Amino acid sequence: MRSFAFSSAENIEQAVSAQSDNAGEGAYIAGGTTLIDLVKLDVMRPAQVIDLNGLPLKEVEQLDDGRLRIGALVSNTDLAHHPLVTEHYPLLSQALLSGASTQLRNMATTAGNIMQRTRCPYFRDVAAACNKREPGSGCDALEGVNRMHALLGTSEHCIATHPSDMCVAMAALGATLTLEGPNGSREIAFGDFHRLPMDRPDLEHELEPDELITHITLDTPVVGGGSHYIKLRDRASYEFALASAAAVVAIEDGVIRDARLALGGVATKPWHAVEAEQALTGQPASNESFEEAAEIALAEAVSREHNAFKAPLARQAIVRALKHATQAAMNS
Amino acid sequence: MKEYSTPAEAVDAETTVTLTVNGETRQLAIPPNVVLLDALRDRLGLTGTKKGCDHGQCGACTVHVDGQAVNSCLKLAVMCEGHEVTTVEGLASDAGLHPVQQAFLEQDAYQCGFCTPGQMMSATALLEDERIGTDDAAVREAMSGNICRCGAYKNILAAIQSARGQSPSAQQESENP
Ligand SMILES: Cc1cc2nc3c(=O)[nH]c(=O)nc-3n(C[C@H](O)[C@H](O)[C@H](O)COP(=O)(O)OP(=O)(O)OC[C@H]3O[C@@H](n4cnc5c(N)ncnc54)[C@H](O)[C@@H]3O)c2cc1C
Numbered sequence: 202m203r204s205f206a207f208s209s210a211e212n213i214e215q216a217v218s219a220q221s222d223n224a225g226e227g228a229y230i231a232g233g234t235t236l237i238d239l240v241k242l243d244v245m246r247p248a249q250v251i252d253l254n255g256l257p258l259k260e261v262e263q264l265d266d267g268r269l270r271i272g273a274l275v276s277n278t279d280l281a282h283h284p285l286v287t288e289h290y291p292l293l294s295q296a297l298l299s300g301a302s303t304q305l306r307n308m309a310t311t312a313g314n315i316m317q318r319t320r321c322p323y324f325r326d327v328a329a330a331c332n333k334r335e336p337g338s339g340c341d342a343l344e345g346v347n348r349m350h351a352l353l354g355t356s357e358h359c360i361a362t363h364p365s366d367m368c369v370a371m372a373a374l375g376a377t378l379t380l381e382g383p384n385g386s387r388e389i390a391f392g393d394f395h396r397l398p399m400d401r402p403d404l405e406h407e408l409e410p411d412e413l414i415t416h417i418t419l420d421t422p423v424v425g426g427g428s429h430y431i432k433l434r435d436r437a438s439y440e441f442a443l444a445s446a447a448a449v450v451a452i453e454d455g456v457i458r459d460a461r462l463a464l465g466g467v468a469t470k471p472w473h474a475v476e477a478e479q480a481l482t483g484q485p486a487s488n489e490s491f492e493e494a495a496e497i498a499l500a501e502a503v504s505r506e507h508n509a510f511k512a513p514l515a516r517q518a519i520v521r522a523l524k525h526a527t528q529a530a531m532n533s
Numbered sequence: 534m535k536e537y538s539t540p541a542e543a544v545d546a547e548t549t550v551t552l553t554v555n556g557e558t559r560q561l562a563i564p565p566n567v568v569l570l571d572a573l574r575d576r577l578g579l580t581g582t583k584k585g586c587d588h589g590q591c592g593a594c595t596v597h598v599d600g601q602a603v604n605s606c607l608k609l610a611v612m613c614e615g616h617e618v619t620t621v622e623g624l625a626s627d628a629g630l631h632p633v634q635q636a637f638l639e640q641d642a643y644q645c646g647f648c649t650p651g652q653m654m655s656a657t658a659l660l661e662d663e664r665i666g667t668d669d670a671a672v673r674e675a676m677s678g679n680i681c682r683c684g685a686y687k688n689i690l691a692a693i694q695s696a697r698g699q700s701p702s703a704q705q706e707s708e709n710p
């Protein structure tokens with residue numbers, strides 16, 4: 202593995218200044234499950250690695266306004282099992298536990314999960330052409346083995362999926378990120394954080410090189426809402442999604458009062474299906490409404506040679522997630 | 534800020550890391566890019582922990598850090614400063630094999646044995662973790678991060694379930710109620 206200098210930040214200020222001091226040539230490390238993997242492959246080449254594990258960002262707390270504030274360094278395991286999460290946001294717990302493995306979830310952190318890189322095999326192979334890894338070099342996935350690639354939010358420059366499960370739940374639930382930089386802190390809506398690839402797939406998010414994610418705050422839970430996360434993949438566990446859907450539904454007199462829907466495995470960023478949500482609201486909680494919502498969510502899907510099967514897969518994931526969420530709402 | 538080496542220096546500069554491995558304090562002089570797996574195998578001679586994929590995809594390198602199962606191939610050794618590492622070499626005690634090791638033996642839970650140290654480290658961690666269910670489905674799911682190329686899964690599951698309730702801490706509790 203390529204060498205790098207290493208330092209441990211003792212507080213947030215130190216972490217931020219370490220990054221601004223070396224002009225973004227460094228990389229933060231939290232769990233290391235994305236970073237070390239990609240440094241070994243020579244895909245990420247930080248001159249300096251800055252350890253965040255000494256920072257006081259490991260708390261999960263309920264705010265006075267009912268929202269849930271999660272520290273950037275809370276591990277995926279601790280977050281999935283936290284009583285406030287299992288009680289008020291079972292969707293998030295379900296999505297987290299469907300991801301990776303026990304060992305990886307023990308290491309992985311909330312901010313690291315948001316910042317994880319695509320699993321596109323050409324991105325991971327320095328001998329391949331990849332606009333995300335090397336802007337302007339081309340995209341070997343367009344005409345290559347693109348079975349795992351995205352249908353939604355793609356461009357002629359990149360069709361890579363965002364691989365996170367946790368982020369799909371967050372896109373459905375709504376959240377705000379708190380970012381700390383040299384000039385203080387700012388907030389950004391979760392839905393605005395990840396970028397579409399467009400003509401610059403190397404620019405994946407709105408975080409500046411000298412900024413740090415300190416917290417993720419979930420919106421208040423949907424009152425009376427039932428939820429469900431479904432993940433379809435090549436094997437039953439320890440595998441990334443081919444298609445996944447996160448749904449929250451609140452029902453009143455058989456009619457959908459509030460619906461949240463987000464998709465994973467089929468899009469270039471955690472995919473909030475806003476139009477499908479709008480179409481569901483006010484409709485009867487029936488299979489027909491769910492099928493129609495799935496149709497709307499996938500209306501803009503563009504498939505390539507090997508990934509057309511993902512459209513019916515995603516449709517089924519959406520319908521099933523909405524059905525189970527409705528059942529959960531009725532039982533609550 | 535604790536600087537182990539600065540970008541201006543030769544980045545291969547060695548740094549001293551003090552950690553506890555299987556109950557013993559160990560000191561390592563290593564560059565910061567050495568992962569725990571390589572530190573254990575190449576520097577400390579603890580070759581029980583195996584390197585399968587080197588990328589978090591197989592679980593052969595599973596060890597405990599402060600009691601939690603982690604992939605040592607993705608963990609920098611410098612980040613273990615002050616932490617407690619347990620490897621498969623640390624499972625047995627003067628009293629004999631760990632109940633999980635004994636159960637693997639009795640249930641014939643391996644063929645080639647390459648994945649076995651990692652399987653046992655995951656198994657010992659999950660038996661101590663109250664958040665993980667006790668039914669077969671929950672155990673299979675919690676163990677999915679350990680791939681067995683020989684497909685010994687059925688006997689691995691049987692071994693884990695038969696070791697349940699016999700973990701060293703459970704034994705201590707029943708001895709000192
Ligand atoms: C074999 C394998 C299987 C996997 N399967 C799944 C799966 O099924 N589903 C899934 O969702 N994920 C999966 N993952 C991905 C895993 O969830 C991520 O690697 C993990 O969440 C990253 O978190 P981390 O703390 O380890 O990040 P790190 O590797 O420490 O960091 C990742 C990136 O985030 C940056 N970063 C970290 N913290 C901060 C911060 N506070 N502020 C700003 N930047 C920060 C780092 O600089 C780095 O660029 C898998 C990974 C592996 C290796």
Ligand code: SF4
Binds near residue numbers: 322341342
């Ligand atoms: S799909 Fe994106 S990540 Fe994959 S090769 Fe093309 S540009 Fe790179």
Ligand code: FES
Binds near residue numbers: 589
């Ligand atoms: S060697 Fe670490 S997971 Fe395979």
Ligand code: FES
Binds near residue numbers: 644684
């Ligand atoms: S026993 Fe051979 S890999 Fe598991």
